[in-house]
Amino acid sequence: MGFLWSLIIGGVLGWLAGLILGKDVPGGVIGNIIAGFIGAWLGSFVLGNWGPVLGGFYFVPALIGAIVLVLIVSLIMRSMRKNRT
Numbered sequence: 326m327g328f329l330w331s332l333i334i335g336g337v338l339g340w341l342a343g344l345i346l347g348k349d350v351p352g353g354v355i356g357n358i359i360a361g362f363i364g365a366w367l368g369s370f371v372l373g374n375w376g377p378v379l380g381g382f383y384f385v386p387a388l389i390g391a392i393v394l395v396l397i398v399s400l401i402m403r404s405m406r407k408n409r410t
Contacts, residue, residue: 327381334380335361342391348399360398364391 339357342364343350350356365382368390376385 330380331362331382332358334382335359335365337361338364338382338384338387338391339395341388342395345392346395346399348395350395351398351402360391360394361387364388364394366390367394 336354336358339350339360342360343357350360352359361382365387368386368388369383370390372386372389374383374386376383378384
């Protein structure tokens, strides 16, 4: 049950990051989950472990990490689209 809860929280974190930035995460729901998980790792690595814990994630650093990750991915995807045309 803990793994399922982590998947849900990872998806919510990625979705929130996309909403905050106004950008879509490539891959839909799977992209949201991946962005949430990688963002949680990235945020905890850079910012440390602090704030409320939700589903095994420290929410604030995980959300900040997901926002940074979504921003980077969206910039890369936009650059790739420009190069195709």
